[in-house]
Amino acid sequence: MSLTHEHPLHLEPKVREDARRRLLSVKGHVEGILKMLEGEPYCVDVLKQIKAVQGALDKVGEAVLKSHLEHHVASAAQRGDTDALVDELMEVLKYR
Amino acid sequence: MSLTHEHPLHLEPKVREDARRRLLSVKGHVEGILKMLEGEPYCVDVLKQIKAVQGALDKVGEAVLKSHLEHHVASAAQRGDTDALVDELMEVLKYR
Amino acid sequence: MSLTHEHPLHLEPKVREDARRRLLSVKGHVEGILKMLEGEPYCVDVLKQIKAVQGALDKVGEAVLKSHLEHHVASAAQRGDTDALVDELMEVLKYR
Amino acid sequence: MSLTHEHPLHLEPKVREDARRRLLSVKGHVEGILKMLEGEPYCVDVLKQIKAVQGALDKVGEAVLKSHLEHHVASAAQRGDTDALVDELMEVLKYR
Numbered sequence: 001m002s003l004t005h006e007h008p009l010h011l012e013p014k015v016r017e018d019a020r021r022r023l024l025s026v027k028g029h030v031e032g033i034l035k036m037l038e039g040e041p042y043c044v045d046v047l048k049q050i051k052a053v054q055g056a057l058d059k060v061g062e063a064v065l066k067s068h069l070e071h072h073v074a075s076a077a078q079r080g081d082t083d084a085l086v087d088e089l090m091e092v093l094k095y096r
Numbered sequence: 097m098s099l100t101h102e103h104p105l106h107l108e109p110k111v112r113e114d115a116r117r118r119l120l121s122v123k124g125h126v127e128g129i130l131k132m133l134e135g136e137p138y139c140v141d142v143l144k145q146i147k148a149v150q151g152a153l154d155k156v157g158e159a160v161l162k163s164h165l166e167h168h169v170a171s172a173a174q175r176g177d178t179d180a181l182v183d184e185l186m187e188v189l190k191y192r
Numbered sequence: 193m194s195l196t197h198e199h200p201l202h203l204e205p206k207v208r209e210d211a212r213r214r215l216l217s218v219k220g221h222v223e224g225i226l227k228m229l230e231g232e233p234y235c236v237d238v239l240k241q242i243k244a245v246q247g248a249l250d251k252v253g254e255a256v257l258k259s260h261l262e263h264h265v266a267s268a269a270q271r272g273d274t275d276a277l278v279d280e281l282m283e284v285l286k287y288r
Numbered sequence: 289m290s291l292t293h294e295h296p297l298h299l300e301p302k303v304r305e306d307a308r309r310r311l312l313s314v315k316g317h318v319e320g321i322l323k324m325l326e327g328e329p330y331c332v333d334v335l336k337q338i339k340a341v342q343g344a345l346d347k348v349g350e351a352v353l354k355s356h357l358e359h360h361v362a363s364a365a366q367r368g369d370t371d372a373l374v375d376e377l378m379e380v381l382k383y384r
Binding site: 173 | 254285
């Protein structure tokens with residue numbers, strides 16, 4: 001399954017690299033929780049680790065969002081795609 | 097780094113197994129986003145995937161929390177550790 | 193419309209009073225935002241105020257949740273209503 | 289306490305009016321919870337009402353955010369205030 005489609009606008013290379021590094025760290029953290037679950041962990045310890053991973057994912061999301069606002073949304077009026085960009089951004093910012 | 101400490105109360109085996117399965121799926125999903133980032137993804141596609149991973153992590157957390165409430169918190173009065181259990185649970189439930 | 197139903201378990205008086213005070217403050221804050229909106233406010237200023245009210249509501253919720261855990265959930269096993277209490281609590285803790 | 293400052297950019301009149309209507313409803317809802325708290329409510333009923341008010345506040349925030357993106361952020365590049373607008377928006381979108 002392709003997780004992306006042809007799109008004229010791309011994630012800035014620097015931010016993409018930063019996101020990759022952060023997600024590699026998130027992956028390692030998830031592997032750490034998986035290792036915990038091989039033993040007899042205490043519920044709250046597992047909850048703490050999940051919360052920490054969520055916080056790390058928030059940071060990746062914030063970096064990507066900031067880049068998107070700066071490089072794409074801020075120039076939407078110039079390109080003429082304000083409605084499309086704002087609608088899809090509102091969709092993804094809605095509470096999960 | 098040890099992510100757990102000796103604790104008399106443990107995560108129920110069935111829930112632990114369910115959490116493992118879900119986290120293996122989360123790990124796979126994170127690997128999928130890492131693969132996306134090797135290309136030239138669109139920012140919003142990356143944000144959508146991060147949001148999806150967070151939703152999956154929420155589900156793991158909910159399962160663990162439910163088990164903790166049922167098996168440990170609900171019997172805290174009987175064990176006499178109500179204050180300790182409620183305090184640590186409130187700490188982890190606080191907004192990040 | 194009655195917002196409550198006959199229930200054997202109640203919110204502790206002290207916590208109820210604290211919640212009342214906090215909600216009176218929240219009401220005043222909402223009235224403040226309404227006053228802002230009579231003028232020509234800047235979007236981000238309005239968003240900041242909404243976020244502040246949300247934070248205050250989080251605090252009311254945390255106080256009520258803590259009391260509920262301490263006074264009702266922790267003794268659920270003793271009363272025999274663990275399943276009912278945990279199910280309804282999980283329902284309200286789910287992300288909105 | 290003034291909740292606003294002189295700012296060249298304003299919230300669109302239509303959105304401002306919609307926000308006012310929604311916040312009047314939120315205020316009424318808070319008054320309803322205050323009335324609940326004069327009786328002997330059940331904790332979970334109070335939590336449900338708080339969650340409902342927060343959901344309504346989310347909707348106000350979403351409408352204001354959408355308007356801000358459409359009318360101010362999308363034309364930031366044209367005005368030359370991209371950095372300032374994106375920085376302050378990221379600040380308010382951070383998790384509380």
